[in-house]
Amino acid sequence: MASTAPRTGSVNRNTTETKIAIAVNLDGTGAYDVHTGIGFLDHMVEQFSRHSLIDVTMHVDGDLHVDQHHTTEDSAIALGQAISDALGDKAGIGRYGAAYSPMDETLSRVALDISGRPYLVWKAKFTQEKLGEWDTELIEHWFHSVAQSAGITLHMELLHGTNNHHICESLYKGFARAMRQAVERDPRKGSAIPSTKGQLGG
Template sequence: MRKGRIERKTAETAIEVEVNLDGTGQYDVSTGIGFLDHMVEQFAKHSLIDVTMKVDGDLHVDQHHTTEDSALALGQALTEALGDKGGIGRYGAAYSPMDETLSRVALDISGRPYLAWKAGFTQEKLGEWDTELIEHWFQSVAQTAGITLHIELLYGTNNHHICESIYKGFARAMRVAVEKDPRKGGAIPSTKGQLGG
């Protein structure tokens, strides 16, 4: 089993994250931000990556630190679980429809973090979560997981649908990218013989 566990404690947040890349999509998520919980749960369910995430953050200040640090910790746990990345698919992509909304997510577990974001929201909050933090969440995951991540909203009007479509697309792309290909025999999926350098 490819598993990762991260404990991250600062003056702003205390976080524990565990992932199992070879799971069944089980989750136990508590960040203190209901809509963020819902999105991380969607990620777990549709990627088949088991995720446990417990966050105690300074929500009396605002949601920024909890959002950012939970994503950084998740990316670190994914990196730990991937190890040398031998045998993985490396690339993943998904079109993700949800009612009137369609988004596209493509990613490369390259070791080179980058986020291309072509999406947006027309309201300031989803539940109590500030929508301006959603792009930052993906930037933070990409940073510590070493993912080149492209996210594009093709069309859509309902902000809940837009966000959920993006998270589900990310999940489905990650599922493909982290899965082992038996034909690779554990080889690093790069002509350089390594990823990220």
């Protein structure tokens, strides 16, 4: 019989570049408390939390006087690690998720597999250098870092769209909806690992 206990994970990551405290609850309601020092990144992580129903607490003190790279990368690494911690052996999860995410003129497609084999296929681009104060070149890197640390095979594609804000938000919401499907427990699977190998990854 599958466990019904909430699946939670947390990470405290302290380096000379960033100090990070992150906690997640995969069986949450989409509650969030996010402070990274980068306003648009906060907004996107909040969208991820709300639409995945994964509760996220994320507090980051990074070296923004240098640039935004370390804060973006390290927060994504820690979030992925916290999700991996909460998933445990991944028993009973849906494992796969996919979503089309429309936002006005924009449409994105996201498909993922919590496989333990990290990989990112990225087919999206931005036509401006910043959203708010956030460098748009870091958006792909954020998803790459989450996929690597959480062990996710992640395919993200912008099908069409022109507004850079809409493009970014569509991708994050699509990722959230796909993650919601993938992490949810399937009662028909019970405590079985969703793989004929008996394990995920490796």
